[in-house]
Amino acid sequence: MSNDENALAEPVGKKDHAQGPAGAPVTLVEYGDYECPFCGEAYSVLKEVKEQMGETLRFVFRNFPLSEMHPFAFAAAEAAEAAGAQGKFWEMHDMLYENQEQLEPEALAGYAKALGLDMERFVKEVSAGTYAARIKHDFQTGVMSGVNGTPSLFINGERYDGERDAESLLEALQAVADETGPRMKAAR
Numbered sequence: 302m303s304n305d306e307n308a309l310a311e312p313v314g315k316k317d318h319a320q321g322p323a324g325a326p327v328t329l330v331e332y333g334d335y336e337c338p339f340c341g342e343a344y345s346v347l348k349e350v351k352e353q354m355g356e357t358l359r360f361v362f363r364n365f366p367l368s369e370m371h372p373f374a375f376a377a378a379e380a381a382e383a384a385g386a387q388g389k390f391w392e393m394h395d396m397l398y399e400n401q402e403q404l405e406p407e408a409l410a411g412y413a414k415a416l417g418l419d420m421e422r423f424v425k426e427v428s429a430g431t432y433a434a435r436i437k438h439d440f441q442t443g444v445m446s447g448v449n450g451t452p453s454l455f456i457n458g459e460r461y462d463g464e465r466d467a468e469s470l471l472e473a474l475q476a477v478a479d480e481t482g483p484r485m486k487a488a489r
Contacts, residue, residue, distance in 0.1 A: 336371035382432035
């Protein structure tokens with residue numbers, strides 16, 4: 302099943318935004334778009350999956366803004382990256398998905414302020430496009446991995462095209478965990 306069109310083109314590395322232990326037996330990578338309604342639906346499923354899997358799972362998020370369809374997606378990705386530079390990537394990630402219908406620049410600045418970010422630095426970096434190259438790199442690695450829509454998921458480097466409900470995804474993740482080593486009890 303390891304054909305190039307279904308494999309992650311760029312392995313997970315230190316520059317990726319990751320939650321969970323680096324040595325977890327299962328790594329789930331999402332290529333996502335903050336304005337995509339399907340990513341919004343996946344957000345709550347992924348949150349549940351992360352809770353259930355506990356230390357068995359490392360979750361990685363990569364930007365894949367579909368700017369033609371979602372006019373605020375790239376700016377939202379820049380806001381997340383700027384927050385990440387101040388140690389608040391995941392807080393901004395969550396805030397963006399929880400407020401998907403409001404991703405205008407004023408709203409993004411409001412989220413940054415609510416997170417206690419250095420606003421002068423945030424505005425300067427977003428205005429200068431400081432993180433545009435990183436976002437474009439994520440996008441390009443997604444294209445090389447066969448991503449053509451969001452959310453796109455990869456489990457231990459292999460594309461996952463199964464059902465997107467929590468139960469199905471948990472089943473697929475646990476099957477991979479079982480293959481990679483001794484069964485690790487998911488937190489229930």
